[in-house]
Amino acid sequence: MHAQVVVAIGQNFTGSTYGDISQALPPDANGAIGPSHFVEFINGTVAFYNKTNVQDAVRITDVDFWTETGLTISSASAVTDPRVIYDPTSQRWFASQVDFNATVTDPTRAANNFLLAVSATSDPTGPWQGFRFRADPSTGRFADFPTLGVDANGVYISGDFIHAQTNVGPGLVSIPKADLLAATPTIANRTWFGVMSYTNRGQVLQPAICFDGSSTGSVLAMGDIGNDSDPHSNVVSFAVQNAASPGATLTAPTSINVSPYVVPFNSDLGYPLFNPVQPDGSTTLQVNDGRISAKVYAIGGVLYAVHNTEVNGRIAIRWYRINAATHALLESGTIADSDLDLFFPSIAANAGGTVVIGYNGSSINTFVSCFAIVGATVNGVTTFGSPVLLQAGVVSYHDANELLAQLLDDPVTDSRWGDYSATSVDPTDPNRFWIIQMYPSGVDSSSGFDVGIWSTQISEILTANPVLSITVSNANAVVSWPGTAITFNLESNTNLLAANGWTVVTPNFSTNNGQVYYQTSLTNGVRFFRLHKP
Incomplete structure (x- = not known):
């Protein structure tokens, strides 16, 4: 008999909305829960919500956030791809983005920088210390889709490096965490591992977050995220060694055999990409590929990860439980729906075996909506319950870029969505999980076109095995x-x-x-x- 996990919705509110500070397409929905605040960090906006009074929110632009950390963002530069993590062991927050030249047609032809910040205390509304450093100091490649990981030894930032819109390889930097927690924080002892091979290290590296000391330096990546529409069957796993010191090293990569996953070919765009259907019959919403887009969560020596695949013509969720030390696949499963496309999943777990996945879902009958699904791992077997609707979408979403392309009769331009969601465990109660994701909240018709409006939804999921x-x-x-x-x-x-x-x-x-x-x-x-x- 499997354990029954009680699921209830706690705080459940709309965060940011397109046009309110942020006009990003897409916003890259990201955030994390801390002792007293939920921090929403999206493209264009950083918001600090009091956990018990979510209406008491402080909002600033992402550029102002970096300025307050001590960095100067030039008028020619923009910042993008935010990540934020609360580390309960050090009681600090960590946040990252990348910058780029916003004045040129193709910013990927030039080098860019990683931006990293660490808070002074557990209060995210207090002081932060910021750092800017060249993402690829060796060859000057452009870092796209940065990811962020934290554990007892280090803070890790990865990027997918490209040049002139051509993929080159994954890169990774490791920073001793103690250096960032010092009275005078420093990144001087960081280790740059260079731009590496997709074949050896996988595509889109996700350094894990681990707060219980059971895993250090763990990194997961997909063997193929959708370079073609053939089935692929491997996840790549390796680790950073000696991350607490200068001169960290990498273990050899291990290729883990998994059930085949596939990304369908998109005939409109001419390459593989997931495009869910919406109630207006359109399939012009871009929801990316087979990458692990959200953080890898490590607890009890187990790595939890999710990404998308296709099942019977629908976008589905594939989840994994992997032994961090041996790289052995402990368990995997696929969550699919006969009606809904499921996309942009994120995952977290607690020491009691409760697992929560947040994700979007849509169909010909359902606007893009926010969902969660909760599972329990008992004797090594994880069983998920029924989906929980957190926020229903209200329109079929088409952004300004798609509508403008249609007006000008340009080649097909799809609407951007995502590029990820985030699920985190409450540091004050491991049976409470917090999710941030997107939903279409309306349209702006002032231009004569129904331009889609996105909003973020922030949801608290209460889980516990009932005890008499x-x-x-x-x-x-x-x-x-x-x-x-x-x-x-x-x-x-x-x-x-x-x-x-x-x-x-x-x-x-x-x-x-x-x-x-x-x-x-x-x-x-x-x-x-x-x-x-x-």
Whole structure:
């Protein structure tokens, strides 16, 4: 029998909206939960939400954020591809982006920089220290789609390096974490591993985040993210060694054999790409390829990762549990829907075996909406429950670039979405998970065209295995359990050997502070109680 995970929605609110500070297409929905705040870090905007009063939010532009960290962003430059992580072990925040020349037609022809910031305390509204350094100091390639990882030893930034819109290879830099936590933070002892081979190291590296010390320097990547539409069957795993010191090194890569995954060919664009269907019948929404777009989460020596594949003509989610030390595939599975395309998944887990995946879903009947699915790992087997709708979309989404291309009769230009979502574990309660993702919240018709408006949705997922407690007071016994267990019945039995002796207790319950209470007299004889999900 698999453990039942109770799922409830806590805080659930709209974060940023297109036109309110950020006009990014797409915004790259990213964020993380800390002790007192949820930090939303998207293209164009950084927002700090008080966890208990989400309306009490502080918003600044991403450029202003970097300026406040001590960096100067020139008027010719722009910043993009944000990532943010709260590290409960050091009680600090880490954030990253890349910069680029916004005044040229093709900024990928020139070198760009990684931007990294570390907070002074656990309060993200306080001071941060920023750093800017050349992403590729060796050959000056352009870093795209940066990723960020943190563990006990190091902070890791990776990029997918390109030149003149041509993919070159993955790159990775490792920074001793202790150096960033020092009274005078420094990146002087960082190690740059160069632009490496896709064949050896995989495509789009995701350095893991790990807060329990069970994994250090772990990196995952897909063997192929969709260079063609053939089935591919490998995940690449390796690790950074001695990340706490200058001169860190890399282990040899291990190719992990997995069930085949595939990215369908997009005939409009002429290359493989996932394009979900929307209720207006369009398939012009770009949701990228087979890369691991969201962070890899490590806990208990296990790496959790998700990406997209295709099943029966629908976009589906593939998840993995991988041994961080041996690189052995412990478990994998595919989450598919007969009606919905599922895309931009992100994953996190806790030490109790609860796993949460946040993702978007859409179909010919469903606007792009925000979902979560919760699973439990028991005796090495992970079982997921039913999807939970967090926020329904309200329109079929078409951004300004797509509509302008149609007006000018230009070649097909799809609307950008994503480029990722983020799921994180609450450092004050590991049974609470927070997800940030996007949904289409309306249209702007002021130009004469229905230009799609995106919003971010920030959701708190409450998970716990229901536990009964019994206290005795005078001649009465009081049975209590979490109020989130709304799909469970309280049942009683007078004989544990009688499997068919369980009966549903007639509701006569009281509630207080999120707990449900049932009182019974001790004079009624021996009774056993359980929570049972029909």
